[in-house]
Amino acid sequence: QVQLVESGGGLVQDGGSLRLSCAASGRTFANYAMGWFRQAPGQERVFVGIISRSAGSTAYANSVKGRFTISRDNAKNTVYLQMNDLKPEDTAVYYCAVRDGYWYSTKWSDYDYWGQGTQVIVSS
16 A cells, blocks of 8 residues: 655646645555646546656656656655646646556556645636
8 A cells, every 4th residue: 555645735826836745655655656647626637747766757748748847756755746837727636646567657547546636726
């Protein structure tokens, strides 16, 4: 089992920035790729980005590429999502998730453990 706890969400104005954190406990954090997803009201959970176990590789959804950056600190068992130039359409609950397998997947069903989510609201 892996337990994940997200934090850092909140209300921000259009064009602002937030940094989300996801703290992991349980199994060895460094063994897993970590993904970020988001879910807006009434919509499906969608892929935001992913970082490989060693942080050597990252990948992002086109909608956030160039604005969002994922990083991780394996010594602190934490993964981060730095979000810049936020837009109202970024409003959603953001989730981190553990991927136990080949590192890259955009499908939420390929992820094994999830946090409870943190709300991000971007006002126009």
